[in-house]
Amino acid sequence: MLVRVEIVAVGTELLLGQIADTNGQWLGEQLAANGIASHFHQHVGDNHERIVLALRTALARSDAVIVCGGLGPTQDDITRAAIAEVMGVALERRAELVDTIRGFFEARGRSMPANNLLQADVPHGARVIDQRRGTAPGLICPLGQKVVYAVPGVPYEMTEMFERAVLGDLLERERAAGARAVITSRVLRTWGASESALAEAVGDRFDALIDNGRVTIAFLASGIEGIKVRITARGDDATHAAELVASEEQLVRRLINEQLGDIIFGVDAQSMEDAVAHRLLARDSTLAVAESITGGLIASRLVNVPGASAWFRGGVVSYASDVKFALLGVARGPVVSGDAAESMARGVRTLLGADIGLSVTGVAGPNEQEGQPAGTVFVGFAMDERVGHVALRLPGDRPRIRAYSAISALDVLRRELDRVASAPTVTT
Amino acid sequence: MLVRVEIVAVGTELLLGQIADTNGQWLGEQLAANGIASHFHQHVGDNHERIVLALRTALARSDAVIVCGGLGPTQDDITRAAIAEVMGVALERRAELVDTIRGFFEARGRSMPANNLLQADVPHGARVIDQRRGTAPGLICPLGQKVVYAVPGVPYEMTEMFERAVLGDLLERERAAGARAVITSRVLRTWGASESALAEAVGDRFDALIDNGRVTIAFLASGIEGIKVRITARGDDATHAAELVASEEQLVRRLINEQLGDIIFGVDAQSMEDAVAHRLLARDSTLAVAESITGGLIASRLVNVPGASAWFRGGVVSYASDVKFALLGVARGPVVSGDAAESMARGVRTLLGADIGLSVTGVAGPNEQEGQPAGTVFVGFAMDERVGHVALRLPGDRPRIRAYSAISALDVLRRELDRVASAPTVTT
Numbered sequence: 001m002l003v004r005v006e007i008v009a010v011g012t013e014l015l016l017g018q019i020a021d022t023n024g025q026w027l028g029e030q031l032a033a034n035g036i037a038s039h040f041h042q043h044v045g046d047n048h049e050r051i052v053l054a055l056r057t058a059l060a061r062s063d064a065v066i067v068c069g070g071l072g073p074t075q076d077d078i079t080r081a082a083i084a085e086v087m088g089v090a091l092e093r094r095a096e097l098v099d100t101i102r103g104f105f106e107a108r109g110r111s112m113p114a115n116n117l118l119q120a121d122v123p124h125g126a127r128v129i130d131q132r133r134g135t136a137p138g139l140i141c142p143l144g145q146k147v148v149y150a151v152p153g154v155p156y157e158m159t160e161m162f163e164r165a166v167l168g169d170l171l172e173r174e175r176a177a178g179a180r181a182v183i184t185s186r187v188l189r190t191w192g193a194s195e196s197a198l199a200e201a202v203g204d205r206f207d208a209l210i211d212n213g214r215v216t217i218a219f220l221a222s223g224i225e226g227i228k229v230r231i232t233a234r235g236d237d238a239t240h241a242a243e244l245v246a247s248e249e250q251l252v253r254r255l256i257n258e259q260l261g262d263i264i265f266g267v268d269a270q271s272m273e274d275a276v277a278h279r280l281l282a283r284d285s286t287l288a289v290a291e292s293i294t295g296g297l298i299a300s301r302l303v304n305v306p307g308a309s310a311w312f313r314g315g316v317v318s319y320a321s322d323v324k325f326a327l328l329g330v331a332r333g334p335v336v337s338g339d340a341a342e343s344m345a346r347g348v349r350t351l352l353g354a355d356i357g358l359s360v361t362g363v364a365g366p367n368e369q370e371g372q373p374a375g376t377v378f379v380g381f382a383m384d385e386r387v388g389h390v391a392l393r394l395p396g397d398r399p400r401i402r403a404y405s406a407i408s409a410l411d412v413l414r415r416e417l418d419r420v421a422s423a424p425t426v427t428t
Numbered sequence: 429m430l431v432r433v434e435i436v437a438v439g440t441e442l443l444l445g446q447i448a449d450t451n452g453q454w455l456g457e458q459l460a461a462n463g464i465a466s467h468f469h470q471h472v473g474d475n476h477e478r479i480v481l482a483l484r485t486a487l488a489r490s491d492a493v494i495v496c497g498g499l500g501p502t503q504d505d506i507t508r509a510a511i512a513e514v515m516g517v518a519l520e521r522r523a524e525l526v527d528t529i530r531g532f533f534e535a536r537g538r539s540m541p542a543n544n545l546l547q548a549d550v551p552h553g554a555r556v557i558d559q560r561r562g563t564a565p566g567l568i569c570p571l572g573q574k575v576v577y578a579v580p581g582v583p584y585e586m587t588e589m590f591e592r593a594v595l596g597d598l599l600e601r602e603r604a605a606g607a608r609a610v611i612t613s614r615v616l617r618t619w620g621a622s623e624s625a626l627a628e629a630v631g632d633r634f635d636a637l638i639d640n641g642r643v644t645i646a647f648l649a650s651g652i653e654g655i656k657v658r659i660t661a662r663g664d665d666a667t668h669a670a671e672l673v674a675s676e677e678q679l680v681r682r683l684i685n686e687q688l689g690d691i692i693f694g695v696d697a698q699s700m701e702d703a704v705a706h707r708l709l710a711r712d713s714t715l716a717v718a719e720s721i722t723g724g725l726i727a728s729r730l731v732n733v734p735g736a737s738a739w740f741r742g743g744v745v746s747y748a749s750d751v752k753f754a755l756l757g758v759a760r761g762p763v764v765s766g767d768a769a770e771s772m773a774r775g776v777r778t779l780l781g782a783d784i785g786l787s788v789t790g791v792a793g794p795n796e797q798e799g800q801p802a803g804t805v806f807v808g809f810a811m812d813e814r815v816g817h818v819a820l821r822l823p824g825d826r827p828r829i830r831a832y833s834a835i836s837a838l839d840v841l842r843r844e845l846d847r848v849a850s851a852p853t854v855t856t
Contacts, residue, residue, distance in 0.1 A: 014456070015467065015469060016457065018658070025448050028442070028444055028445030029444065039478050040472055040482065042468060046646070050467050054468065061481060072623055073623065074624065076646055108823065113624040113628045115624045154649055156651065156824070289745075296719070296745065297728045299719075299723050299724030300722070300725045304826075308723075308747070309748065312747050314745040315724060316744055317743040317744070319743075
């Protein structure tokens with residue numbers, strides 16, 4: 001028997017369309033990745049009767065409910081009371097939670113608003129999931145053989161709590177109910193090909209797997225982060241599942257490489273900046289970036305890599321043209337050109353004392369610039385004796401062109417670093 | 429009597445988190461903008477029994493259902509059959525729809541796949557909403573006093589059909605049922621106070637409104653973008669609703685200002701960088717930024733403001749300490765300090781030839797630096813003769829501290845610009 005999980009996201013702002021339900025989407029993805037069935041999701045507003053009704057509906061057609069949101073410290077945070085009503089029990093204030101919440105504020109040198117005490121209220125019979133990132137504790141509430149998990153609506157708190165306490169409890173319930181297949185997946189991260197080009201490259205294999213029952217391939221368009229190719233396998237145990245994924249990965253990589261070239265830059269959670277960092281560390285080189293159209297996006301992606309200080313010197317955001325001339329040694333004249341990009345890369349390498357310079361200049365739109373249409377982008381690089389540039393034409397509106405420019409520039413650097421690494425060594 | 433609308437989005441990809449439910453979000457927004465109540469949304473997979481169950485659930489607690497998706501031409505498009513089962517009627521193939529669909533393909537010089545005939549099947553008793561952008565017709569299916577609208581899942585087709593045929597039908601039902609209200613809302617954007625502090629500042633007013641029936645206040649924690657305070661009013665017409673919101677806004681602003689100071693930086697979709705841009709334009713000043721901990725985040729936020737080139741010169745990402753020394757004139761020594769922040773602000777202002785310099789230096793963690801814990805951040809500014817800094821202690825993990833640092837630095841600049849603007853003019 002599978003445990004069927006229903007997600008109930010609480011918040012009037014979801015119904016009003018003011019925010020997207022990213023929590024439900026993330027939870028759906030996690031459940032699927034762990035082979036846990038989820039047949040229904042609901043959104044409900046901050047209203048006691050309706051939350052109660054949504055929970056009762058969910059419990060009638062699913063075995064476990066993850067209710068997300070409404071655990072905050074304000075008067076419209078009423079999930080705790082709604083769960084207590086569905087359980088048919090009272091709320092009780094837990095002294096240890098009062099202490100923890102008070103401690104959270106004391107550690108920050110602030111006094112606790114009285115409202116926050118509401119977060120110490122727990123339905124009788126529920127277990128508490130302690131908070132590690134905020135003040136709202138989570139809850140595990142048994143209802144006969146079924147269960148309601150309550151987690152905060154703040155994504156940063158919710159994800160941590162789900163991974164630490166909810167997922168394990170769900171998997172334990174599945175094991176207790178018998179029949180657990182182990183599901184493993186691997187994501188290949190690609191940049192530079194369209195979803196339909198990928199689908200075509202892998203098409204025959206995709207069709208061959210339709211009735212396989214063990215292995216599936218899916219394409220996930222991830223916007224500014226490229227297209228993901230997810231390989232999922234259902235094995236009898238962890239080793240079996242891993243073997244199935246590994247042999248499929250080999251096959252899919254070959255198909256993609258043969259038809260689309262070197263577009264796979266990483267796997268699973270590896271980002272393009274991770275791919276660059278890895279190569280810079282391997283050759284012990286430092287990097288500086290000069291950004292115009294991307295306005296700091298490339299630098300801010302690079303510093304997200306742990307340990308970036310070992311190879312990242314910094315950058316210059318040369319938004320005004322005369323900053324390019326004065327600081328980076330770009331010749332006065334057009335600034336959206338391959339020449340300007342190369343000068344920027346050379347200039348920032350010298351200015352910041354780095355081994356490698358990377359640069360990007362272009363037109364974000366909506367208007368053209370120097371007679372060039374929006375989406376015209378030049379990526380420059382200066383690496384040892386090699387100085388060059390790549391011209392790109394990127395689609396989309398202003399923020400999208402900017403984001404595509406950032407990942408494209410990093411991809412140019414990734415490929416250049418590979419080219420250098422694979423070139424024969426010349427001894428002089 | 430209000431007509432309560434429930435949205436049911438059909439598609440296994442929604443449950444798996446492979447795509448976000450942008451249709452539900454858009455529909456929620458449209459319903460709210462038109463003052464139509466919507467208390468529940470559901471997601472359900474491409475499974476006949478479960479779609480039937482979701483529709484029955486929706487009809488039990490709402491008066492109208494908009495079911496979105498599952499009208500395509502493939503075997504997993506089964507919404508039509510599920511609606512027929514709920515209505516207790518058969519599907520019948522409509523000859524005029526067969527002609528229309530065939531015409532759609534002929535007009536494009538393609539032959540019609542046989543599968544597409546499925547789209548000519550309509551539950552007995554349903555009215556057809558003709559398609560203007562694709563092949564799947566929409567449906568208006570009466571169930572006693574209630575109704576199910578079926579619209580395609582393709583956003584471009586769905587939005588057109590909703591606006592042309594569904595919205596008008598819903599408003600007509602509301603008018604027939606009496607009592608039409610118009611709903612308007614306004615969001616106050618705040619930075620620098622916790623959700624519970626805000627709730628306490630506005631608490632008495634919040635309580636007073638609970639049974640008001642006209643005006644409500646809600647708090648939305650928006651992570652790195654601060655806390656939003658949403659005021660919503662239900663008026664007899666648009667003017668009345670706007671008046672209710674305006675007078676409530678005045679009251680709420682006063683309560684927040686009195687107790688928490690100048691923490692409201694904008695309304696509705698205005699961002700912190702918009703607030704800064706507005707003030708820079710007003711005093712005709714240019715800005716340059718020097719970033720260490722934020723690594724380019726501030727610059728990349730600033731260039732997102734349309735027309736940023738009028739006031740934004742650019743920036744330096746001085747990630748390595750010696751870049752701070754060599755380029756920005758920071759004295760050799762500790763770089764996580766108020767002195768270093770001030771030197772960075774002064775240095776970048778000079779280097780890039782701007783009127784104002786803004787800087788940020790700090791410890792993103794997880795490890796401490798120069799004996800200071802993660803979250804220690806100094807924001808520096810250099811504006812005319814005024815050079816100064818603000819010390820902050822920010823919570824969270826590495827990316828969060830970095831994101832908080834960026835918006836905090838912009839907020840420091842916003843407040844400084846206001847201080848200068850409100851200071852008495854000294855003539856020398």
